[in-house]
Amino acid sequence: MTSSATTLPRPAEPNESFDSTDLIRVTGGTPLTGEVTVRGAKNLVPKAMVAALLGSGPSLLRNVPQISDVRIVTGLLEAHGVQVRAGEQPGDLVLDPSSVDRADHAEIAAHAGESRIPILLCGPLLHRIGHAFIPDLGGCRIGDRPIDFHLDALRAFGAVVDKRPEGLHIEAPHRLRGTKITLPYPSVGSTEQVLLTAVLAEGVTELRNAATEPEIQDLIAVLQKMGAIISTLDNRVIHITGVDRLEGYRHLALPDRLEAASWACAALATGGDILVRGALQGPMMTFLNVFRRVGGAFEVEDEPGQTGIRFWHPGGPLSALALETDVHPGFQTDWQQPMVVALTQAQGLSIVHETVYEKRLGFTKALTDMGAQIQLYRECLGGTPCRFGQRNFMHSAVISGPTKLHATDLEIPDLRAGFSYLIAALAAQGTSSVHGISLINRGYEDFGRKLADLGAQVEFPA
Ligand SMILES: CC(=O)N[C@H]1[C@@H](OP(=O)(O)OP(=O)(O)OC[C@H]2O[C@@H](n3ccc(=O)[nH]c3=O)[C@H](O)[C@@H]2O)O[C@H](CO)[C@@H](O)[C@@H]1O
Numbered sequence: 001m002t003s004s005a006t007t008l009p010r011p012a013e014p015n016e017s018f019d020s021t022d023l024i025r026v027t028g029g030t031p032l033t034g035e036v037t038v039r040g041a042k043n044l045v046p047k048a049m050v051a052a053l054l055g056s057g058p059s060l061l062r063n064v065p066q067i068s069d070v071r072i073v074t075g076l077l078e079a080h081g082v083q084v085r086a087g088e089q090p091g092d093l094v095l096d097p098s099s100v101d102r103a104d105h106a107e108i109a110a111h112a113g114e115s116r117i118p119i120l121l122c123g124p125l126l127h128r129i130g131h132a133f134i135p136d137l138g139g140c141r142i143g144d145r146p147i148d149f150h151l152d153a154l155r156a157f158g159a160v161v162d163k164r165p166e167g168l169h170i171e172a173p174h175r176l177r178g179t180k181i182t183l184p185y186p187s188v189g190s191t192e193q194v195l196l197t198a199v200l201a202e203g204v205t206e207l208r209n210a211a212t213e214p215e216i217q218d219l220i221a222v223l224q225k226m227g228a229i230i231s232t233l234d235n236r237v238i239h240i241t242g243v244d245r246l247e248g249y250r251h252l253a254l255p256d257r258l259e260a261a262s263w264a265c266a267a268l269a270t271g272g273d274i275l276v277r278g279a280l281q282g283p284m285m286t287f288l289n290v291f292r293r294v295g296g297a298f299e300v301e302d303e304p305g306q307t308g309i310r311f312w313h314p315g316g317p318l319s320a321l322a323l324e325t326d327v328h329p330g331f332q333t334d335w336q337q338p339m340v341v342a343l344t345q346a347q348g349l350s351i352v353h354e355t356v357y358e359k360r361l362g363f364t365k366a367l368t369d370m371g372a373q374i375q376l377y378r379e380c381l382g383g384t385p386c387r388f389g390q391r392n393f394m395h396s397a398v399i400s401g402p403t404k405l406h407a408t409d410l411e412i413p414d415l416r417a418g419f420s421y422l423i424a425a426l427a428a429q430g431t432s433s434v435h436g437i438s439l440i441n442r443g444y445e446d447f448g449r450k451l452a453d454l455g456a457q458v459e460f461p462a
C-alpha cells in the first residue's frame, strides 16, 4: 500500500464542505521523518472569529487553518449576517459584522451538535441584537461537559435563559452589567464566555478562578486590540472594565500547540524525526518537559521569521513515567491521548491520571485490542485527588510497555483519539483501517497530506 497524491483529499475552503471520504488505511512500520507546519490554534481561531461580532467594523484574522471547526463557525456567523471571506494572503479571513441584525434560526439549528463554539456567541449576540438562540452543542464526547458555569455567568450579567427542546433562548432585557463571578473550576469555555460578555457590559467585571490557557491569553490579546480593557492578575483573577464600543482587529492567530504535540508524539512512537514549523516553545513548556522525561529529544528553532520545534526519538529505550492532566500550566488534557500511545513504547509502568474529563481514557480499549497493555482504574492514581475520585469513572490508566502493536480496524470516537489511533497504526505492524476520520478534520489541517509528506504509508480509498 503506498501513499499517492491523487488519493489524498484536498482541504476545504472555509465555506465549502469537506471530502466525504471517511476512511484511511495506514500501514505501520515507517518512522515519520520530515517537516510539517502548524497554523492557528483550533482552540483560539473559532473564538477569535466570534470576537469579531463585537466589533463595529471588519476584522482580519491571519494564520487560519482549514479545519471543519472554522467552517462551522463561519456558518454560524453567516446565519447572523456576518460576512466572512478569504483575505489576500493564504490563511487570511476577513469578518465583517456591519450588517448583523438577525438570527436565522433554521440556519443556526443546522449546526446543532457540530461543535462547542455556539455557546460562546451568547455575550456578543446579546450586546449586538439583544437575544441569542443556541442549538445543542457538539464537541468531543469525553465526559458530560455541562454548561452550568456558562449559564450562571450569563445570568449574573443580567441575561434571562430559557431552555427549550430545540435549544437555548437567551435574552438581555436591559444592557448587561458587569458583575463578580467565581468559577467552580477554571473552565476554558466559561472564562471565554465571561470575557466575551464583560468587554461590552456596563461597569467592571471581576472573574475569579479563571482559566489561563495560552489560547485564552491570545483571545485577551484580540479583545485588547479591539479596545477592551482587561487586566490579568495573580491567582487566576481577571478584571474587565466594560467599554461602550469595540473596533475590528487584525490578529495573527497563535499556532496550534495541541497539533504540534501530536506530531511530537508521532515522532516518538514511530522512532521518527519531525520538524514542526510554527510550533512555539512558550505555550508548550509543560509538554516539552514530559517529552524529555520520556526520552524524546527536541530542539527549538527561533530564527527571525522561522519558528519551529524539531522532535525526534534519539534511539534506545523510552522511559515510563507518571503523568497527571490539569488546567494550564499543567499538562493539557488534549496532549494526553497521543502521549498515551507513545507511552505504550516506553520501558516499564507509566501512570496517567486524567483530571479534566471523566471519560477521556475510553479510547484506550482499541489500543489494548492492538496489543497495548493498559489497565484502567476508578481511583485517582496520580497522587492528587481530583473531582472524579469518588464518582466511579475510569479516569486513571497504568500502561505497561514496551509492547508491539499490530494492525486492526479502528473506529474514531473523538478528535484527539482519532489522531492517536493514526499514531498507533503508524507504529503497528500491518495495515489498519481507521474509520471516522472526518472527526480529525475538526482540528488537524490537511493531515493526510502531512502524513504522506512525512513518509507515512497512507491511502484514502475512493
Ligand atoms: C474548543 C475548545 O477550546 N475546547 C477546549 C476547551 O474545552 P471546554 O472549554 O469545553 O472545556 P472546559 O475547560 O470548560 O471544561 C473543563 C471541565 O469543566 C467542566 N465544566 C465546564 C463548563 C461548565 O459549565 N461546567 C463544567 O462542569 C467540564 O465538564 C470539564 O470537566 O478546554 C478543554 C480543557 O483545556 C480542552 O480539552 C478543549 O480542547
Ligand SMILES: C=C(OP(=O)(O)O)C(=O)O
Pocket (backbone or CB within 6 Å): 042, 115, 116, 138, 139, 140, 141, 334, 415, 416, 443
Ligand atoms: C476536546 C477537544 O475539543 P472540543 O472542546 O472542541 O470538543 C479537543 O480539541 O481535544
